[in-house]
Amino acid sequence: MTIARVARLGLLAAATVLTAASGPGYNPRETFAPLDLGQAVNVYRSANGMPGPQYWQNRADYRIHATLDPQDKVLTGTTEINYTNNSPDTLKVLWLQLEQNLYKANSRGYLAAGGPVRGTTGGMTLESAQVAVAGADAVDVKPLISDTRAQLLLPTPLKPGEKAVVTIRYRFTIPGKFGGRMAWGRSRDGEIYDLAQWYPRMAVYDDIRGWDTLPYLSQEFYLEYGDFDYWITVPSDMLVAGSGELVNPQEVLTAEQRKRFERAKHSDTTVMIRSPREIEDPDTRPKQGGTLTWHYRMNDTRDVAFSASSAFAWDAARINLPDGKTSLAESFYPAESAGADRWGRSTEYMKDAVENFSRRWFAYPWPAAINIAGPATGMEYPGIVFDGIDDKGKQLFWISAHEIGHGWFPMIVGSNERRDAWMDEGFNTFIDTYESDDFNGGEYGPKRDGEYAPGGGNPVDEILPVLADKDAPPIMSRADTITEKYRHPVTYFKAALGLRLLREEILGPERFDHAFRRYTAAWAFKHPKPADFFRAMESDAGEDLSWWWRGWYLNNWQMDLAVTGVSYVDDDPAKGALVSVAAKDKLVMPVTLRVAFADGSTKDVRLPAETWIRQAETAVPIGGTSKVVSAVLDPDHRLPDKDRANNRWTAG
The missing domain is CATH 2.60.40 (Immunoglobulin-like)
Structure with a gap:
């Protein structure tokens, strides 16, 4: 049946199928095949991705x-x-x-x-x-x-x-x-x-x-998960920063430090508890010689860590959480790290990040969020993170926000990092890109993980070499098998970009955010698996995303969408135009088609992924009453399309 005949039957409201052969790299039955997530639904893990009625831990x-x-x-x-x-x-x-x-x-x-x-x-x-x-x-x-x-x-x-x-x-x-x-x-x-x-x-x-x-x-x-009570005995000249709440400040801090510590708990600006110039002052310790024992307590956590040094300066500020609750942002760093462009802003960064993540996704549950400048750089533990002595400016902001962001993934949502590193690194890189957008009016934004994608440009272009690399592993590889060459590009960058594309291009923020928050709350202090996440997002957002999980997560597929031509109903522009679009490689996504007409008007049509569910090429009814001047797929450059040259058709 010809396209003109379909139009005369009044079916212009539906995408019209062309009989052209499938594109060289695209088979709809492969892209949209049923997806077995490899994890049975049972009383422990439900079909909707939530913990089941008999979930145990x-x-x-x-x-x-x-x-x-x-x-x-x-x-x-x-x-x-x-x-x-x-x-x-x-x-x-x-x-x-x-x-x-x-x-x-x-x-x-x-x-x-x-x-x-x-x-x-x-x-x-x-x-x-x-x-x-x-x-x-x-x-x-x-x-x-x-x-x-x-x-x-x-x-x-x-x-x-x-x-x-x-x-x-x-x-x-x-x-x-x-x-x-x-x-x-x-x-x-x-x-x-x-x-x-x-x-x-x-x-x-x-x-x-x-x-x-x-x-x-x-x-x-x-x-x-469990509750931790722990005691650390160190030489008396050392400060100890530990996960959780300091239980015995009266034994390990001076009277002046206790007063400053309490003031910090009620201050939205940073309060110096031990300044850099006080580091070598013996009077900043409650005793000289011997040892002191620091007692910390942290509940509902999977781990604790600590840092100890005689060379620490220490400052802190209040964190404001939802429902009137508070926590405490703290920073410990040596004198050479001090300064307004260096660790002097660390507590400001920590406070803002925890408040932002709490507001967007799930309220921070612990009494402190601590940043340490020391030898173990760029590492996270519940309530405490280790960063670099030399970090400063945007690098200090980015690494601080990223590491404390791990408080949500995997410290609150306890995925298995040894098997599924993308569920902590990718999720966390995803949430900290929004923190970079938001902080201080975008002072350090945008962050689309430029430090992991060296070009530092549009992330959908930065990912293209990874997608084209035949040796690049899929996101859903066992974490231990991913070599250092691909660890950041795949586990961090690609996994995070996949969530941004899911939020902004596939589901939209309203559907995504509701589903993502529900998943986070349901699995807080529990052990979700990849299948639980996939099911939770599909069920709550109301979308079969098997084609997306398969192409982006289970495989390292490329996308190549193209405009292949323009025709008119009964060859008459006054009766409306049809723009032919094709999938030429395995990955597809929803995309915007922007059409400009000779009369000066333009029209955007949002094409769903199902545009290519039965065929590789489809004629899209656009309407209009004059000739088409140009037709462009993805005009705002939001998708990882490997060949943008064929995204545009222009009248000869």
Whole structure:
């Protein structure tokens, strides 16, 4: 049936199919094929992407006493873990994570790195281990250590609903700057210790895999939630910044520092608690000589970290949260980092970022958000982040906002970073692009992850080399298999851009934001998987997005949309025009078609992805009463189209 005949039948309101053969790289049955997410719907995880009516999650509560010895660069400690088996299964073993064993010369992580060893330690030594099951007396157990994991064989099985108390004495040598995510290093006035992965941590037992015991290679973490009480003993001249709330300020701060600390809790501007010029003043410590023990507490968290130094300046300001709640933004940094264009604005950045993320997505749940200038740069933990001594200006803003943004993903929404790094790095890069737009009227915006896409230009152009790279891995690769060459371009940049395109080009902000907030709230302090996210967005936004998940996340497909011609109903421009558009590669997206007419008028038509659900080329009824002068797909340059030259048709 001819196009003119279709028009005469009054079907111009529908997109009209041309009989042209499929484009060279496009097959609609491939792009729009049914998608199996590979995760069964059951009573634990619902079809709408929410936790199911019988969703369960085990719990680990910690009491930790640790001592830092800066002379020998050693941390010793005792950890008591109260572990609750909320699963329907009886457990015969427990698994611990010992990430310090990464630094052993024969660790899997060092061998997987494929290059020279940067530095080594003896890893974590477990000096003793005891387990008490269901209130019985504690018995000694011998951990079976395998790389960065340790198995504890239980004296009696741990039944559903029962608790086990694990007590471990341990020690390890703190790595230098080669530690990466945690380390010690020197500043001008003293050493700084950034301590993370500093205690034996429970592995996760979940409804998908049972014990999830991936070794620590280079990706990050997957941890159970619980409450933490911890005590850090250090030389008295040190300040300690830790995740959570400082419980004993009267014991570790001077009277003047306590007064300033309280003032900061009620101030929207930064209050100096210990200024750079006071760093070497012994009167800024409550005692000279010996040690002090700092007590911190943090509830509903999957982890804690801390930093300690005698060389810290310290400032803070109030964070204003929804519903009248507050938190505290804090910054600790050495004197050489001070200055209005440097760390003097760190607390301002932290305060704004936490307020923005809380307003946009989910209220920040913890008593403090702390930024540390030290040797372990660009790393995040609940309530505390490690950044660089030399960071300043927009780089300090970007890294501060990005790292504290991890408070939402994966610290609140507890995805598995070891398997699905894109669910923390990509999600977080996505939310911090909006913070860059918003902060101080766009002072440091826009950020479309220019530091990860080196060109620093339009992100839909920056991603094109990644999409064209036949060796680039899909986002949905196991995180450990993604090499450094592709880690930022794919795990951060492409994953974040995928969410921006989903929000701004596919669903629109209203539908996206509602679904994304609902997903975040439903999975706060829980363990979502990729399928849960995909289902949650589809169900709440009311859209089958299988074609998008397949093309952008499961594959590294390219997009090439084209205007292929213009015709008229009955060859008469007065009866209306039809613009032919084609998909020439596997990825498609909704797109704007802008048509200009000889009479000076223009018209925008929004084409859905389903324009290409049955065929590669479609004639789009445009209407109008005069000849078409030009027709352009994506006139505002918002889509990652690999060949923009064929997006425009111009009358000859």
